[in-house]
Amino acid sequence: IAGITQAPTSQILAAGRRMTLRCTQDMRHNAMYWYRQDLGLGLRLIHYSNTAGTTGKGEVPDGYSVSRANTDDFPLTLASAVPSQTSVYFCASSEGLVGSAEQFFGPGTRLTVL
Amino acid sequence: AQSVAQPEDQVNVAEGNPLTVKCTYSVSGNPYLFWYVQYPNRGLQFLLKYITGDNLVKGSYGFEAEFNKSQTSFHLKKPSALVSDSALYFCAVRDRNYGQNFVFGPGTRLSVLP
Numbered sequence: 001i002a003g004i005t006q007a008p009t010s011q012i013l014a015a016g017r018r019m020t021l022r023c024t025q026d027m028r029h030n031a032m033y034w035y036r037q038d039l040g041l042g043l044r045l046i047h048y049s050n051t052a053g054t055t056g057k058g059e060v061p062d063g064y065s066v067s068r069a070n071t072d073d074f075p076l077t078l079a080s081a082v083p084s085q086t087s088v089y090f091c092a093s094s095e096g097l098v099g100s101a102e103q104f105f106g107p108g109t110r111l112t113v114l
Numbered sequence: 115a116q117s118v119a120q121p122e123d124q125v126n127v128a129e130g131n132p133l134t135v136k137c138t139y140s141v142s143g144n145p146y147l148f149w150y151v152q153y154p155n156r157g158l159q160f161l162l163k164y165i166t167g168d169n170l171v172k173g174s175y176g177f178e179a180e181f182n183k184s185q186t187s188f189h190l191k192k193p194s195a196l197v198s199d200s201a202l203y204f205c206a207v208r209d210r211n212y213g214q215n216f217v218f219g220p221g222t223r224l225s226v227l228p
Contacts, residue, residue: 033215042204042220058215090157100146100165103216105157
């Protein structure tokens with residue numbers, strides 16, 4: 001069982017370019033999340049999804065969009081990348097959007113926007 | 115609103131000594147509380163959680179945490195630190211009554227010195 005996979009592992013991107021970060025889970029979890037991790041700020045929630053077909057905005061959603069066409073996949077798109085989006089991005093999943101179930105995290109994507 | 119504080123950016127401890135990583139939280143209702151560990155260039159891994167019942171929670175790798183409702187704290191502890199415990203530790207909270215999402219603290223870097 002792979003858990004959560006993310007692609008690419010790392011990427012250098014020119015400002016203004018469009019980029020999609022991929023996330024796939026094989027645990028059949030209903031809830032999925034995208035976080036960015038920046039030094040000293042911990043993890044900040046970008047977007048989340050309660051179940052296939054539904055998404056919601058987190059703490060820092062501007063400049064990002066997500067879709068949830070099925071249970072397993074939850075891609076994150078930067079429509080026009082800016083240098084402030086340089087960060088490490090983590091995808092996560094949990095059994096539900098509420099309750100005591102813990103989250104499972106992918107290995108992360110390190111994105112540099114120049 | 116939910117929030118988590120980890121008052122120490124860095125904790126240094128000698129191998130074999132007990133360690134404590136501090137966490138305090140704020141939620142409107144009652145909390146679910148979590149600890150995660152992050153090793154370099156890896157995603158977060160779940161360590162333990164508090165749901166209800168016994169205030170002392172035991173988790174992976176010999177870690178435990180004590181829930182203190184009056185002090186709104188959930189400090190992570192281990193009786194005897196190992197060099198391999200050196201990592202970044204995150205505390206997280208989810209409001210069991212009102213919270214949809216997890217809120218993470220900024221992280222504490224633990225260094226265990228040989």
